[in-house]
Amino acid sequence: MKIVVGTRGSKLAVTQTNWVIDRLKEKNPSVEFEVKIIKTKGDIIQHVSLDKIGDKGLFVKEIEQQLLDGGIDMAVHSMKDMPSSLPEGLKFASIPKREDPRDVLILKEGYSSLEDLPKGATIGTGSKRRKYQLLNHRPDLNIVPIRGNVDTRIRKIVDENLDGVVLAASGILRVGLEEKISYYLPTDIVVPAPAQGALAIEIRKNEPKIDEVINSLKDEITEIQVAAERGFLDGVNGSCHIPMGAYCEVDGEKIKITGLYGDEEGKALVIKSIDGSVHAPRELGIELAKLILKEYDGHER
Numbered sequence: 001m002k003i004v005v006g007t008r009g010s011k012l013a014v015t016q017t018n019w020v021i022d023r024l025k026e027k028n029p030s031v032e033f034e035v036k037i038i039k040t041k042g043d044i045i046q047h048v049s050l051d052k053i054g055d056k057g058l059f060v061k062e063i064e065q066q067l068l069d070g071g072i073d074m075a076v077h078s079m080k081d082m083p084s085s086l087p088e089g090l091k092f093a094s095i096p097k098r099e100d101p102r103d104v105l106i107l108k109e110g111y112s113s114l115e116d117l118p119k120g121a122t123i124g125t126g127s128k129r130r131k132y133q134l135l136n137h138r139p140d141l142n143i144v145p146i147r148g149n150v151d152t153r154i155r156k157i158v159d160e161n162l163d164g165v166v167l168a169a170s171g172i173l174r175v176g177l178e179e180k181i182s183y184y185l186p187t188d189i190v191v192p193a194p195a196q197g198a199l200a201i202e203i204r205k206n207e208p209k210i211d212e213v214i215n216s217l218k219d220e221i222t223e224i225q226v227a228a229e230r231g232f233l234d235g236v237n238g239s240c241h242i243p244m245g246a247y248c249e250v251d252g253e254k255i256k257i258t259g260l261y262g263d264e265e266g267k268a269l270v271i272k273s274i275d276g277s278v279h280a281p282r283e284l285g286i287e288l289a290k291l292i293l294k295e296y297d298g299h300e301r
C-alpha cells in the first residue's frame, strides 16, 4: 500500500509531515509514503495581517481539494489552523501526541522573562489572543503586528529592532530551534489557542485502511484535550478577530478546561475554568463557552 501525503511547503509544515510519516513507518513498515507539496492562498498572501484576511480555511482549501480529487490520500495540518467543520467527504483521523501547547517569548539578547522586560518594551505578534493577555500582565508593553513563518518572525527581532516576539513552543521545538526560546509563558498567564501543538491528519471518509494505519499513532490524552478545546472554540463561535483561547488539563478521570474570550479591542477579557469528566470533553468545552459568553455579556464595554 502507498499513501500520498499532502502538505504546505513551509519548513514547519514539511517537518510536521515528516514527523508523522517517520512514526507511521515505524508502526507500519509495509506501507510506502510519498510527500506532495501544495501551495495555498495563505502562502501566497504574505504581506497582509492574518487577522485582516484570515478565515481559518486560508491554509487548507487547496489541500482539501486534492484530498477530494484523489491527488493525495492524507494531509497533515496544525490542528489550531483547522476550521470547525470539514468539507463533506473528509474527516480527521486519530490524533498523535501533542507537542508543548504553551506560547513562548523569544527575546533580544539580555532579556530572559516577561517580568524583566524594560518598561515599554516592543513585542511582535499578530494574534489578539497573545496581545491582550500579555497586556493584561504588562500594560506598558508596546505590541506591534508581525507575520510570516517561524524563521521570518524570529529574524524580525533584529530586522525590525523588536525586544521580542511571541510564538507557539510547538512550532519552534519541531523545527529544532529550542535554543532560541527565552521564556515559556505559563498557560494561566497566556491561555494557548485551542489545540495549539496538536496535529490534524485529514483523510477521505470511507478509507478504513488509511484510517487504521493512522490509528497506530492515536494519543488518547491529546484527543480528550482537543475535543474539549475545540468544543470551546465551537461554543464561542471563535474567529481570529477576537482574543480567544482554551486549554484542557487531564488528570486521571478528571479534566479541567480554561477558556479565554474577549472583544476586538481587548477591553473585556474573561478567563474562567471548570472541571468535568474525561468521558465528555467536548460537552465541557461547550458548557464553558456558554458560561463565559454569559459573563462576557455582563461586562461593561
Ligand SMILES: NCc1[nH]cc(CCC(=O)O)c1CC(=O)O
Pocket: 078, 079, 080, 081, 166, 167, 168, 169, 170, 171, 195, 196, 197, 198
Ligand atoms: N498560526 C500559525 C501557526 N499554526 C501552527 C503553528 C505552530 C503551533 C502549533 O503547532 O499549533 C503556528 C505558528 C505559531 O503560532 O507560532
